[in-house]
Amino acid sequence: MTRRLTTIDLFAGCGGMTAGFVEQGFRPILAVEFDLYAAATYAANFGERHTFYGDIATLPEGDIPQVDVVIGGPPCQGFSNLGSKDIGDPRNQLWREYVRVVKAARPKVFIIENVDRFMKSSEFQLLLAEAAGGSLADYELSYGHLNAADFGVAQRRVRTIVIGSRIGKIELPAATHARDPKDSGLLPWVGTRDRIHGLPERPATTELPASTAEFFSEVVPGRFKGLDIHVGRNPTALSLERYDHVPPGGGRFDVPDHLLPRCWREKPTGTTDVMGRMRWDMPSHTIRTEFFKPEKGQYLHPQWDRAGKHRVNRPITHYEAARLQGFPEDFEWCGTKIGIARQIGNAVPVGLASSIARHVKTLI
Template identity: 70%
Template sequence: MTKAPTLIDLFAGCGGMTAGFTRHGFNPVLAVEHDLHAAATYAANYGEDHIHWGDIAEVADDDIPDADVVIGGPPCQGFSNLGSKDVNDPRNQLWKQYLRFVQIARPQVFVIENVDRFHKSAEFQLLRDEADHGMIEDYELTHGLLLAADYGVPQRRTRTIIIGSRVGRIPHPEPTHSKFPTLSGTQPWRTVRDAISALPERPDTTELPDTKTDYFGRVVPGEFKWLDLHFGRKPREQSLLRYDCIPPGGGRFDLPDELLPRCWREKKTGTTDVMGRMRWDHPSLTIRTEFFKPEKGQYLHPQWEADRPERRVNRVITHLEAALLQEFPETFAWCGSKIQIAKQIGNAVPVGLAAAIARHVQSYLQ
């Protein structure tokens, strides 16, 4: 193409997918996000002039511009392993709004990302039906699971990626990284060490700066950048005792009986990664929206030495560390409270995965 390809980002969140696509020269012309603080974060990084904060159904057909590519991840709580798995959840119908935008914007390519189980859902079959004889019958679909670690992200996060194209079938991009690089001719997986080892081990604050900004006529906390997000928590003494027992790669099964809460003492199986500690030389597991709670996953800082207790960092990862494991750039600005920003980080598509898709798709555009 002789000019920058144009981009629409739906259900944009804080702009994780846009971050990956702009890395390869895409020009965002419209974004839609209903959450105020996520929309403010998007605006802080890409401009307020082209983002619609509000219900996607409120965007009129006449306000949808042409675009080369449409991207987005319709809300997926009904499909998530952590969700209700309710196929009648109204949030599962929002992909139809996505298709309305595709119909009107007429992109050459669209990309849908969702949780790994989406490709086995009834809603996905309806999407395929629309490609056969419905709203997107001009598009040929490619679908499957991509592992973020295989594209240079220091995180083992699996997503369903659907590429729709009316310029010929577009396969998924080939992995650039792998667990066994000598066998595949790829680069080795990037690790937690690659992402966060340069940061101070012990944050010097537990709070965000007291700053405010204005977006969409509303005052929101922020903008926060870089070390603003490197804040700790104030765990209870019993929590610190638990953290101290858990080695890299370990979890709740490493705790002695006297430190086990009753619910874990009575449940001897399942949930192996909770109260887990990351490992320096491996990718992290999935960064979810509550990464600041160690009982929710493998979120303890990886620094721990068996024979040197003084070299143990007994805390959960900070918001900045989580953002870096999602591959957000150091210059990224954030708006919202601690919990709101954590939700934005955990809900985002890993930037490196989005960038790999963007680079691949760009080569097919006419």
């Protein structure tokens, strides 16, 4: 019998990264999350006893166990292309709390996930300095950008991954999939069809079921799973007319001018993916926290035929977004519609986390 490797998940969110590591046989023994709904979702799926709901800065040092691997993605709003790119954003400093936990837990390996711009930030340079001669001097770092689609996820999502190891340098995992594999021996990218084809094209409701659950002595909406979160919206007639003009892979430039809002008519370039439609044979674009709004990206359902006989003119549902993130059918969710959407959009794709976990596991 071999001992199951243990993890701590920091800024755990709903548990996308933990889900990938559990898939590879790891055992989570501590998770830290500040948002109630996300912490409740994590607890519903992985256990409440080891879930610390609160500010990571208040996590007592004595409550941090020794583990094999520390994982997590410190908040990245200050680095995001969609954010203000405010270098003084206090959320940018939370990676220091991550380092504090690493020092206390003494893992063999730690893994940081963040937005692609993180590697260009001053905070990243400070992290490198910590490894060069500071509190992380025992760890050798590998870092770079990984695209979730290159690891079998039905989503193009490029993230910064940092692997720190004190058991010998661990390079980032090699891709298993490619857009055009040819003679590379890699598998082709996975399209949206693999994850959402066959789900009801017309969601039965626009609301979550009226049920509640209790976590951390707080009552939250939940526990929902599967088609419980396959909720639709009520687009206006104008929105439906716009959607109807957009073919797979298309976007706002396919909508006739007379149907466009003034802001789009007067902006002839840029923001090419808004009002976009997914393609069955390709991974989706990045699933963000407002995937239910077509004006925010390429979030229209991929079903569309040129003859106009079979078109699904709506944005993807919460359930479809969760499936594109790689969450299993029986994964349970807690929170409001907006709260669950935020959890889904902020999560690490399960398939990417699982690939990293498998790679690291073989080297520990």
